[in-house]
Amino acid sequence: MRFSVLFKILVFIVLMNSFAFSEQLVYKSGDSIDGKLVELFENYIVFDTSLGRIFAIIDQVKFVIFNFSIQPEDGFVSLSGKKIRGYVTDINGNYIIIKTNFGKMRLVRTNDIDYLSFERVEFQSLPVLDALNIDLSLSNIYTVFLSSGDVFTGQKLSSDDKYIIISDNQGNEIYIEKVFVENLYIPISNANGYELLILKNGRRLYGKVTKVDENDLEVSGEWGKLKVKLSEVVFTTYKPGYEKLQTSSEVIYDKDGVASMVVKTPLKVNNKEVKVIKVYPQEIVDPRTGVTFVFIPGGTFKMGADTSWGKVEEDELPARNVYISGFYISKYPITVKQYLDFLRAGKSSKVLSGKNITPVTIDFLGSKFTVGYTANKSFYDFPITNINWISAKAYCDWAGYKLPTEAQWEKAARGTDGRIYPWGNGKATKFNDGKKEYSVKAFEDVDVSPYGVVNMFGYPIEYCMDYYSKDAYKNLPNENPINTSGTLVVGRVGAIANRITDRVPVSPSEARSDFTFRVVVEADSIFSVINKPMDNKLMGVTWFVVNDKVKSTYGVKADGLYVAYVEEGSPAQIAGLKVGDVITSIDQKSIKNPDDVTKIVANKKINDEITVTVNRAGQMVNIKLKLGVWKF
Numbered sequence: 001m002r003f004s005v006l007f008k009i010l011v012f013i014v015l016m017n018s019f020a021f022s023e024q025l026v027y028k029s030g031d032s033i034d035g036k037l038v039e040l041f042e043n044y045i046v047f048d049t050s051l052g053r054i055f056a057i058i059d060q061v062k063f064v065i066f067n068f069s070i071q072p073e074d075g076f077v078s079l080s081g082k083k084i085r086g087y088v089t090d091i092n093g094n095y096i097i098i099k100t101n102f103g104k105m106r107l108v109r110t111n112d113i114d115y116l117s118f119e120r121v122e123f124q125s126l127p128v129l130d131a132l133n134i135d136l137s138l139s140n141i142y143t144v145f146l147s148s149g150d151v152f153t154g155q156k157l158s159s160d161d162k163y164i165i166i167s168d169n170q171g172n173e174i175y176i177e178k179v180f181v182e183n184l185y186i187p188i189s190n191a192n193g194y195e196l197l198i199l200k201n202g203r204r205l206y207g208k209v210t211k212v213d214e215n216d217l218e219v220s221g222e223w224g225k226l227k228v229k230l231s232e233v234v235f236t237t238y239k240p241g242y243e244k245l246q247t248s249s250e251v252i253y254d255k256d257g258v259a260s261m262v263v264k265t266p267l268k269v270n271n272k273e274v275k276v277i278k279v280y281p282q283e284i285v286d287p288r289t290g291v292t293f294v295f296i297p298g299g300t301f302k303m304g305a306d307t308s309w310g311k312v313e314e315d316e317l318p319a320r321n322v323y324i325s326g327f328y329i330s331k332y333p334i335t336v337k338q339y340l341d342f343l344r345a346g347k348s349s350k351v352l353s354g355k356n357i358t359p360v361t362i363d364f365l366g367s368k369f370t371v372g373y374t375a376n377k378s379f380y381d382f383p384i385t386n387i388n389w390i391s392a393k394a395y396c397d398w399a400g401y402k403l404p405t406e407a408q409w410e411k412a413a414r415g416t417d418g419r420i421y422p423w424g425n426g427k428a429t430k431f432n433d434g435k436k437e438y439s440v441k442a443f444e445d446v447d448v449s450p451y452g453v454v455n456m457f458g459y460p461i462e463y464c465m466d467y468y469s470k471d472a473y474k475n476l477p478n479e480n481p482i483n484t485s486g487t488l489v490v491g492r493v494g495a496i497a498n499r500i501t502d503r504v505p506v507s508p509s510e511a512r513s514d515f516t517f518r519v520v521v522e523a524d525s526i527f528s529v530i531n532k533p534m535d536n537k538l539m540g541v542t543w544f545v546v547n548d549k550v551k552s553t554y555g556v557k558a559d560g561l562y563v564a565y566v567e568e569g570s571p572a573q574i575a576g577l578k579v580g581d582v583i584t585s586i587d588q589k590s591i592k593n594p595d596d597v598t599k600i601v602a603n604k605k606i607n608d609e610i611t612v613t614v615n616r617a618g619q620m621v622n623i624k625l626k627l628g629v630w631k632f
Helices: 002-020 336-345 389-399 406-414 523-530 548-554 571-575 594-601
Strands: 023-027 032-040 044-049 052-057 061-065 076-079 082-092 095-100 103-108 113-117 133-137 142-146 151-154 156-159 163-167 173-177 181-187 195-199 204-211 216-221 224-229 233-236 251-253 259-261 283-285 292-296 299-303 320-324 327-330 358-364 367-374 461-467 489-492 503-506 520-522 541-545 561-566 582-586 609-616 619-626
Touching: 032 052, 032 082, 044 061, 082 103, 082 113, 095 113, 142 163, 151 163, 151 173, 195 216, 204 224, 292 406, 299 406, 320 406, 327 406, 327 523, 336 367, 336 389, 358 561, 367 541, 367 561, 406 461, 406 489, 461 503, 520 523, 561 571, 571 619, 582 594
Parallel strands: 133 181, 133 204
Antiparallel strands: 023 032, 023 061, 032 044, 044 052, 061 113, 076 082, 076 113, 082 095, 095 103, 103 173, 142 151, 142 181, 156 163, 163 173, 195 204, 195 233, 204 216, 216 224, 251 259, 283 292, 292 327, 299 320, 327 520, 358 367, 461 489, 489 503, 541 561, 561 582, 582 609, 609 619
16 A cells, blocks of 8 residues: 555656656746646736646737747747747647737647747838748649748648638648738649739739630639739630730749740750740849949950060960950949939948048037048049949949959950950040049940940959959969959059950059949849848937037927938938937837947848938937948
């Protein structure tokens, strides 16, 4: 009998210890307790422990941890190692409801859960899309791509007016607002009777098509339904009454706009079998910076000087065939205006302001402060000069560009036929001789390369990415060569030696009034680069903490940050912030010093909107400001 009682006690202890360590509730204070999550009410969490049931006030709870090998993170829940921004809002029987930044999730309580956050957080806004694309997949699962870059998969799909609902075999359901869905991939095995429509804006829709009237079609599927105007359709596999739109049912489009065509016999051009055809626009303007890019096709060209030209320098030899991958190069050198935009919006501080750009200084409480930059508009179209290689590279880093390699620069300047000048082999008649300043477009009818790149022969000299080596052409490879080490860098121009192959060594830190630069982007990266937000200053405002001296000197009565300068084109100027305003709060959180602002915007990103409350001459004014969005 004693053994039986002792055995029962031991079993009870083992079971209780096993039970106690199954889950862990973590308080905001840092304290924790082991047990099991039972239920969630409006204001408290029910949690069973080895010592009995506790009722934890929800505002005091941070996490419930299920998998102790994964470190929880504020504002996230984790499923099988995948972090999702969200927090628990309800527990209904065996289901846990999660509020997310893209919608909500209804999770079955399973071993898939690593940890749950109970701390209610303000979500960052996701990019809102005009319309989702519906595509087919050879996979047997549904895949949803969000505008945030997140990806969710499942075996089942449904929808309502607001949500795309994707679920798995365990019964977990993810509700994603349609405005955040970029692409939805449907298993081709579940797409019986589906047709493809491609609209003028590039949108792709797979679904069942029915004719509404002479002007409209309706497309439907598990994802919902949509009415489409026939005038917006540029391609469809739906034939009844619309044969005139039929281009080729053999063309298949993927989510990146790449078209594949099935051919019965090999396609040949000039007796070479074509396996891949890529289409590149000849010119592209980056909407962020205003830089116009010209396409330089990949292939082999003759690089280096020809000894038949007469006297050439040893560092230009030997002439050789070099292969360069396709790229885009700026049609003109970077202008004063384009560089001015960088100085105003970029975060880099260790750069030179250059010629024709003047720092803006203010006098605040008797001290001088440099707060911004300005330039006379008559200089806007001149090439930026009097900067160094380091500053040119900083501009590139800001915008996502690169300086051209020597090989890229030379191919862009002279093409593939070994010419001595950008325009051919005839003597130069008119080019920038460096004796005065000109607009970057001044010589676009005379100093033009075979690809339409302007002013590569004439001054100013242009920085390249390469470090200088006298023997570079003898030692570097013949495919995409670049010299990445040394103490000097290379500048390129034709006007000094009267040939386009001349090389000019210079210190990367030396500011030269006869140097400028242009920029390049790899061909296959051009669209991702020009569509990527730049790392801009978030507000573009100079402020000082309000103290007694500020109050007495400037007649300020409120506490906060005194606005002493607003940069032209900045988010602050666009929003309507003015000199003399006192910032008292952001998103209803009190502001006393710059650190308060840093904490509020730390988890925000470019294009997020904040509400800035200012005291303007005694009146409280709320201002909506989009972070990092500048007007150039």
